[in-house]
Amino acid sequence: MIDYEVFLPNAALDTQLSAATMQILGNEMAARTPGVPPPTFPPPGSLVTYECEGYLTVYDNSLGEDVPIPNLKMSYQVGSSIVNAVPDNTGYFRFVYRDFRMFASDSIVLPITFTYQDPQGKWKITESQTTSAPLTVDKLITFARPSLQHFTGNIKLYMGDRQENAIHRAANYFFNNQTYFPSLYSDALKIIANDATVSSGNAGLFTYDSFGCWINIYHHNHNAGVVIGTTLHELGHFAHFKPLGYSRFINIPKLLQESFASYSGWYLGEEYYVSQGATRPSSGYWTIAGDNHRQYWHENYAPSSILKYYSPLFIDLTDIYNQKTTTTSVYPNDAIQGVPASKIWDIVSVGTTWPLCRSGLQSMVGTYYTSTAFNNWIIQFDNWFNNPANQ
Ligand SMILES: [Ca+2]
Numbered sequence: 001m002i003d004y005e006v007f008l009p010n011a012a013l014d015t016q017l018s019a020a021t022m023q024i025l026g027n028e029m030a031a032r033t034p035g036v037p038p039p040t041f042p043p044p045g046s047l048v049t050y051e052c053e054g055y056l057t058v059y060d061n062s063l064g065e066d067v068p069i070p071n072l073k074m075s076y077q078v079g080s081s082i083v084n085a086v087p088d089n090t091g092y093f094r095f096v097y098r099d100f101r102m103f104a105s106d107s108i109v110l111p112i113t114f115t116y117q118d119p120q121g122k123w124k125i126t127e128s129q130t131t132s133a134p135l136t137v138d139k140l141i142t143f144a145r146p147s148l149q150h151f152t153g154n155i156k157l158y159m160g161d162r163q164e165n166a167i168h169r170a171a172n173y174f175f176n177n178q179t180y181f182p183s184l185y186s187d188a189l190k191i192i193a194n195d196a197t198v199s200s201g202n203a204g205l206f207t208y209d210s211f212g213c214w215i216n217i218y219h220h221n222h223n224a225g226v227v228i229g230t231t232l233h234e235l236g237h238f239a240h241f242k243p244l245g246y247s248r249f250i251n252i253p254k255l256l257q258e259s260f261a262s263y264s265g266w267y268l269g270e271e272y273y274v275s276q277g278a279t280r281p282s283s284g285y286w287t288i289a290g291d292n293h294r295q296y297w298h299e300n301y302a303p304s305s306i307l308k309y310y311s312p313l314f315i316d317l318t319d320i321y322n323q324k325t326t327t328t329s330v331y332p333n334d335a336i337q338g339v340p341a342s343k344i345w346d347i348v349s350v351g352t353t354w355p356l357c358r359s360g361l362q363s364m365v366g367t368y369y370t371s372t373a374f375n376n377w378i379i380q381f382d383n384w385f386n387n388p389a390n391q
Contacts, residue, residue, distance in 0.1 A: 048101045052076075052110065052143060052151040053094040056087045058165045059158055060276070062225030062288050066156060067091075067276045069165060071172045073115040086119050089177075104148050112141045112155070116164050116193075122175040123189040125164055129214065135164055135193060159224060162193035166224045167217050170231035173272045174239075180341035181239040181264065189238060190214040191231070204230040206237035206261070210246045213238060229269040229289030236264020243349065252352050254309045255384065260348050263314035265292035267341055285321040295323040298330040299380040303389040313381060314344050317361075317368070332380045335373040339364065354385045 056074070057066040068091030076083050076095060083097040102108075116125035117134035124134040137160065143153035157165055171191060175183045191214070198218045203226065205216040215234040217227065240260050241249045249257075269289020274280055278288060285293045294312040301308035312319070316332060317339035323331035343364070351357030361378065365371050384390055 046101045047098045048149055049096065049098050050149050050151065051094065051096050052085075052153075053092070054143070054153045054155060055091040056093055056155045056157070057091050058169070058224075059156065060166075060224045061159075062223055062228075063273060063276060063278055065277070067169070069157065069169060071119060071176060072165075072168055073117060073119060075113040075115065076110055077113075105145060107142050107144050108151060109140050109142050110151070111138060113138050114157075116168055117188075118172070118175060121188050122183070122185060123171045123191055125167055125171070125191050125193050127162070127193065127195070129190070129192055129216075135162065137164070159222060159227075160193075161219075162195055163217065163219050163222075163224075163227045164193050166227035167191060167193055167231050170228040170268075170272070171235065173228075173275070174232060174235045174268065177275070178268055178271065180268070181236070181345050182243055183239065185242060187212075191234075192216045194218045203227075204234045206234045206241075208237075208241055208246060208249065213241055223290075225269065225273070225288045226290040228272060229265045229292050232268040232272070232289065233261045233265030233292055236261035236268075239264065240348065244352070248352060253354060253385075255311055255313070255390075256348070256351065256354070256357055258309040259294070259311045259313040259315075262292045262294050262310055262312070263318075263344065265289065266294075266315050267318060283320065285319055293319070293321075295321060295331065298332070299384040299387070300330065303387075308384075308390060311381070311384075314348070316377065317344060333376045336369045336377055339368045343368075354381075358382075 056069045056072065058069050059065075060067050068087065068089065070087050070089045070091065072087060074085045074087070074093055074095075076085075076097070078097050078099045081097070083095050085093040085095045087093040114137045115134055116136070118124065126133065127135055139155075139157075141153060141155055143151035145151050159165055174181075175185075194216045196218055203218045205218075207214055207216070215231070215238065217231055217234070237257065237260075240252075240257065244252075266289065269292065270280065270286055273288050280286065285295055287293065292315075294310050294315055297307065297311040312323070312332070312334070316334040317336055318341070319334070320337045322334045323329070324333040347357060347360035347364075351360045358378070358381075362374070365374050
């Protein structure tokens with residue numbers, strides 16, 4: 001018969017232990033195997049350095065794989081102190097902290113808080129327009145304990161009740177990974193993970209006024225790629241709006257606004273998924289990040305149709321798909337491909353009217369496409385702008 005050393009905190013010590021730690025102590029006492037002697041511990045009341053590490057991932061139902069969630073703030077309260085960890089681009093996180101010694105068991109459960117805010121303050125995800133605090137989610141996470149002071153465990157999340165994990169990945173890619181469009185802002189752009197259910201086709205909204213801007217992403221869609229493409233579409237509006245400001249942005253033709261946002265959702269969505277290991281198709285167009293490709297647009301949309309603004313003007317410069325597959329097709333004849341995203345931004349950032357934008361497109365003839373390819377393609381867009389019903 002071996003008597004276990006049982007750690008019963010005295011009254012003075014008890015006041016210094018967090019509820020979480022007391023829970024851990026309770027778990028560990030219950031988890032001990034009778035007959036197995038405990039390892040050698042520091043004396044009761046000792047402060048011990050603990051390390052907790054693992055990978056934070058989420059299942060992406062468009063890719064069919066687990067992918068990292070970088071830059072999502074993770075917190076764990078130890079007594080009156082809060083210990084933070086921020087996963088890197090591989091999802092790896094590591095907490096190091098001091099706490100009163102605990103008994104060993106094979107596993108422990110730690111209460112982790114996830115906070116949906118960029119650690120550098122570039123954006124935050126909130127529950128509503130009027131909420132200033134970032135969205136937080138609390139989860140009890142079980143970690144293995146291979147040694148006395150070392151916890152390990154991989155955390156696998158799902159989309160989240162408000163799709164917060166897909167929104168966060170898109171925002172983090174936009175602000176911290178892509179370098180094509182301006183993103184060097186630190187004014188805490190508010191992205192609302194809106195719980196309202198809306199009809200299909202309007203799952204994101206970019207709103208601006210003379211004081212600033214914000215984004216709503218609605219939660220009815222449970223496809224990670226669509227949420228990511230939608231978020232990158234709205235962030236495209238943000239990239240377009242921010243350097244120009246309210247008074248210039250509001251006068252940009254809506255077709256140019258929506259066509260650049262569509263390009264952002266399509267191109268950055270593809271780039272994000274390629275960065276996560278997806279293989280780009282060698283023909284056709286990709287829909288892994290939703291339907292921002294806009295290959296269905298044509299110049300004769302009914303003037304009352306909102307779809308008339310969502311053209312492939314910038315997508316066609318890059319993609320390898322010519323949607324005019326027959327001579328009777330109503331779609332643009334897109335024999336152009338391969339224009340770099342940075343070049344497209346150069347044109348968009350100064351092309352605030354159709355004549356200015358068209359001039360920028362014309363300037364790339366001879367470099368990225370022939371005049372024949374350009375003239376055959378641009379005519380639909382000229383016709384659209386020349387139609388008074390569209391103005
Ligand atoms: Ca195309």
